Amino acid sequence: MKNRISNFAEFWPFYLGEHLNPTNRLLHFIGSSLGLGCWITFLLTFHLWLIPLGFVLGYGFAWVGHFLIEKNKPASFRYPLWSFLADWRMWFCILTGKINHELKRASIN
Secondary structure, eight states: OTTOOOSHHHHHHHHHHTOOSHHHHHHHHHHHHHHHHHHHHHHHHOOTTHHHHHHHHHHHHHHHIIIIIIOSOOGGGTOHHHHHHHHHHHHHHHHTTOHHHHHHHTTOO
């Protein structure tokens, strides 16, 4: 595969470049937060239907952000594991107010 990324350190700036629109990042944050809420609630209640709901909410919000807002293909299609890890890194950066620092550090914003 041409231009294949070989490690997470290379992937992170690529990932940020696929999430330049703040609305897309917000949709990711909302979807991930709802998905996390489903997983936590599942651990407390053992209602199995919360597991697929968590995935649908998490990826649903993210994919709306990519297809309708950012107009690109989600990185999870090519790099599923790194994309999942980067989603949570971005979620934490948004939560702690460090996302703009990460964008600048990656020379993206």
